[in-house]
Amino acid sequence: MTKSLSDLTSLLLDLARKSGADSADALAVDGTSVHIDVRGGALEAAERSEGVDVGLRVLVGQRQACVSTSDTRPDALRELAERAVAMARVAPEDRYAGLAAVEQLAKDTDSSRLELFDPTPEPDPAMLQDDAARAEAAALAVDGVEQVIGASAGYSHRRVHLAATNGFAAGYERSDRGISCGALAGTGGGMERDYDHDSRIFQSDMRDAADIGRTAGERAIERLNPRRPKTGSYPILLDERISSSLITHLLQAVNGSMIARGSSWARGLKGTQVLPEGLSLIEDPHRPRASASRLFDAEGLPTARRAIVENGVLTDWTLDLATARQLGLTSNAHAARSTSSTPSPSVTNVALTQGDKSRAELIRDMGTGLLVTSFIGSTINPNTGDYSRGAAGFWIENGEITYPVNEITIAGNLIEMLKRITPANDARQHLSRVVPSLLVEGLTLAGD
Structure with a gap:
């Protein structure tokens, strides 16, 4: 039996x-x-x-x-x-x-x-x-x-x-x-x-x-006949399909294992402003019909709703028992594991505060810049937050989409990028990462 x-x-x-x-x-x-x-x-x-x-x-x-x-x-x-x-x-x-x-x-x-x-x-x-x-x-x-x-x-x-x-x-x-x-x-x-x-x-x-x-x-079809815009500093709008990757970089940086090793660009930022004032990043492990929901973590501790970032200020690390002990803190029930691994910290469902404008309105307001719809590879320095990614998307001129672009690179520093985001209101609520399209000011674009 x-x-x-x-x-x-x-x-x-x-x-x-x-x-x-x-x-x-x-x-x-x-x-x-x-x-x-x-x-x-x-x-x-x-x-x-x-x-x-x-x-x-x-x-x-x-x-x-x-x-x-x-x-x-x-x-x-x-x-x-x-x-x-x-x-x-x-x-x-x-x-x-x-x-x-x-x-x-x-x-x-x-x-x-x-x-x-x-x-x-x-x-x-x-x-x-x-x-x-x-x-x-x-x-x-x-x-x-x-x-x-x-x-x-x-x-x-x-x-x-x-x-x-x-x-x-x-x-x-x-x-x-x-x-x-x-x-x-x-x-x-x-x-x-x-x-x-x-x-x-x-x-x-x-x-x-x-x-x-x-x-x-x-x-x-929309991506046919792409061009490369001129190199320069422009506002960049990350489409909702890929915007959560920017928030994921923040979540990785506040992971207790990174903090305990001293290998995170966020290691000295707890209690300081990391997002614009008015924006919060809320974790809710009890959200129904969400793929990362759980009542208890992989060490049997009860999970709970928390603010990772509240009103722009970083409030907490993501901890399991071992990293909490190493940092002299208390676990906040974020252990995850597979059958072949020991526990390590991991977040569940997170949601970023949404804005009051649609993606179309942000495109209209940004004037000239880039709408990014896909990324190709990445170079992220975990210690400094220096950020560089290959990208493709659409060029914005006078607040309107004009032509597709590809084979470009966008670059910046995550510490500064995150402080300059403006969220749209188009996040999909069923995802474990509820993140709308994000407008980021002043990034460097490498094109022609």
Whole structure:
């Protein structure tokens, strides 16, 4: 008889103790995923994977080790526990390693109210193939689209259970549904590509496949016949599709592991202004139907809403237990991990304060500048915040889009860039990063 995830983690903890561990935690994940690719209206590839993965972290004194396996036979789990303890005994001491105290543990662990799982039946392969085929057909129907470089649909479902020798034991269930399409327009050396996609927890929330394909095709057409503007300093508008990358750089810089290593450009900025006055960056791990939501972190601590930036001022680092101990602080429940890794800090759902103008109004007001719709590569100095990225998008003249541009580079410094952002009001609320289009003043553009 197949053991439940709860039984598997309980067994792993028992085996770890018997093998000599002082404490331990165990993570078990049971997952199913289906992915369908279509080309030319016909099925090109179909993949399905199913399986259970388990991970065990053991501590012997202040030495720890983490091991994982997909073999859940009792003998294999016993060998896993013995190997983990043997590895921990020869590992270097880590004075910051350790499980949470009992009084720190989450009491509210029923994740059903977060709506992370769609109870409707799993879509069969024929339904996924039809979605991908309709997206492809809609893209090809756009005048000027030469081919579709990829049309796919997928579904995944997984159950997760975490248990530890400090008494914590809880789990949750998640599902994901996605459709994507990439289109190619033009011929020869003048070919341009673009894409569109949608990913949701609930299938009923998904955009129509034909809309995704049509949008991909229209975006590819818009990029035909690009030019390169003159080098100079201009206002840059980051489209909502890619604007969250700028906020992600801030989130990475305030990650406790970066701060503890002293390798972050934000290490001296806590308590100072990092965004314009009036803008806040709020984390809400309890937002329903959001992919990063969770009631407890990977160390069993209760999560809570917090302001990372409040009224422009940086208020907090992102901490798990180990980084909090290293910095002499208290964990704010941001541990994340896989079955094969130890915990590390990670944020959940974040939202930036939206502005009172639309993207079109920001374009009108910026006069001359660049609308960036895609990035290509990046050079970010984590210590100084110096920023340089290849980009493509559209040139703005007299407040209007005039022509597409590509093969350009935009550059600046993140510390100064973030202080000069003006948000639009077009953020998509279902994403885990709710960030609108962002106007950034005075960046350097390298073109002709």
